[in-house]
Amino acid sequence: MATLALRDITKSFGATHVLHGVSLDVAEGEMIVIVGASGCGKSTLLRIVAGLETETSGAVVIGGQDVTGLEPADRDVAMVFQNYALYPHMSVFGNMAYGLKIRGLPKPEIERRVGEAARLLGIEALLERRPRQLSGGQRQRVAMGRAIVREPKLFLFDEPLSNLDAKLRVQMRAEIRRLQKRLGVTSLFVTHDQVEAMTLGDRLVVMHQGHAAQIATPMEIWAKPADTYVAGFIGSPAMNFIPATLGHGGHVATLAGGLALPMPGRMGTDGQGVTIGIRPEHLRPGMGGLEAVVELVEPLGSEAVLHARLADGSPLTARLPGILHGEGRLGLVLPLESLHIFDAASGRRLESAG
Numbered sequence: 001m002a003t004l005a006l007r008d009i010t011k012s013f014g015a016t017h018v019l020h021g022v023s024l025d026v027a028e029g030e031m032i033v034i035v036g037a038s039g040c041g042k043s044t045l046l047r048i049v050a051g052l053e054t055e056t057s058g059a060v061v062i063g064g065q066d067v068t069g070l071e072p073a074d075r076d077v078a079m080v081f082q083n084y085a086l087y088p089h090m091s092v093f094g095n096m097a098y099g100l101k102i103r104g105l106p107k108p109e110i111e112r113r114v115g116e117a118a119r120l121l122g123i124e125a126l127l128e129r130r131p132r133q134l135s136g137g138q139r140q141r142v143a144m145g146r147a148i149v150r151e152p153k154l155f156l157f158d159e160p161l162s163n164l165d166a167k168l169r170v171q172m173r174a175e176i177r178r179l180q181k182r183l184g185v186t187s188l189f190v191t192h193d194q195v196e197a198m199t200l201g202d203r204l205v206v207m208h209q210g211h212a213a214q215i216a217t218p219m220e221i222w223a224k225p226a227d228t229y230v231a232g233f234i235g236s237p238a239m240n241f242i243p244a245t246l247g248h249g250g251h252v253a254t255l256a257g258g259l260a261l262p263m264p265g266r267m268g269t270d271g272q273g274v275t276i277g278i279r280p281e282h283l284r285p286g287m288g289g290l291e292a293v294v295e296l297v298e299p300l301g302s303e304a305v306l307h308a309r310l311a312d313g314s315p316l317t318a319r320l321p322g323i324l325h326g327e328g329r330l331g332l333v334l335p336l337e338s339l340h341i342f343d344a345a346s347g348r349r350l351e352s353a354g
């Protein structure tokens with residue numbers, strides 16, 4: 001168990017700049033989930049922490065020790081990959097014991113550690129099997145076991161659940177969460193799945209094109225996204241964005257259709273373009289708000305997702321309780337306390353200046 005600090009990590013592959021200065025402080029025992037779209041640099045960042053990739057600049061500090069430049073084997077971290085990478089010719093026991101044998105641990109110690117990890121993971125009965133005789137979920141447990149027996153300072157997970165079917169994913173996700181809390185090992189978990197991120201992480205790093213767009217708890221990110229990228233990425237269905245212009249000394253935002261929304265305070269200067277964000281679940285049927293034409297209704301049982309269009313043709317999604325929502329015209333109210341206001345030019349979240 002250890003702290004981890006990333007100090008202004010950059011990485012370029014030739015002329016391709018992949019990471020643009022990522023900094024992060026992780027507390028002992030904390031589970032950090034790195035989430036972002038494909039290609040944003042998640043795996044590259046994780047591999048730099050593991051020592052499998054060399055940073056262009058910056059430093060990695062594990063447990064107060066600067067490990068920049070150290071070989072992977074000297075960093076005391078264990079990585080679990082998407083494809084498990086189990087040795088096909090070895091038994092489950094052999095796979096879990098291999099790293100410890102290489103390090104020359106005595107046999108009784110190896111047996112103790114493998115036995116303990118197998119018990120923890122519920123795979124004691126499988127120790128003699130080969131990987132091909134296991135289900136996907138069981139293989140994933142073996143891959144976890146191999147990381148656990150090393151008793152590392154850090155766990156690094158790179159999309160370890162993406163080869164599993166939806167149901168097993170949910171189950172393994174809960175299992176990893178429980179194990180990580182129980183073992184108390186500081187962990188980085190990479191995923192592009194926002195639900196996985198929200199449910200697993202003590203804190204999330206939302207990455208966007210090689211930057212950390214926001215680092216905060218899942219609820220903070222959901223309630224106060226730092227910019228329109230984070231706002232649109234976290235939450236399902238995605239947040240609606242509506243362009244507007246500030247007036248009345250920055251105290252009112254007026255939409256293209258003429259609807260004037262009082263702001264919680266002075267949000268900027270008159271004439272400034274802003275983006276109003278509203279989550280689909282915060283829209284309510286009613287008059288005096290937006291006029292939308294519902295084009296498609298997705299019933300989800302106790303609620304329904306409505307895909308609609310505003311008069312200017314821009315799309316709007318609403319998630320409403322109840323089942324019977326027909327297509328056609330619908331009035332939707334924007335509760336003022338649920339609005340997110342962003343600067344149209346920079347995309348940054350705006351807070352009221354009084």
Ligand SMILES: Nc1ncnc2c1ncn2[C@@H]1O[C@H](COP(=O)(O)OP(=O)(O)OP(=O)(O)O)[C@@H](O)[C@H]1O
Pocket residue numbers: 013016018036037038039040041042043044045192
């Ligand atoms: N060895 C390499 N040489 C050149 N470019 C690379 C190399 N490794 C990664 N990249 C590029 O760096 C960018 C980030 O890659 P990375 O694998 O970190 O993304 P990711 O966020 O893990 O994506 P995914 O969700 O698809 O796994 C991509 O544009 C990728 O093409």
Ligand SMILES: [Mg+2]
Pocket residue numbers: 042043044
């Ligand atoms: Mg990746």
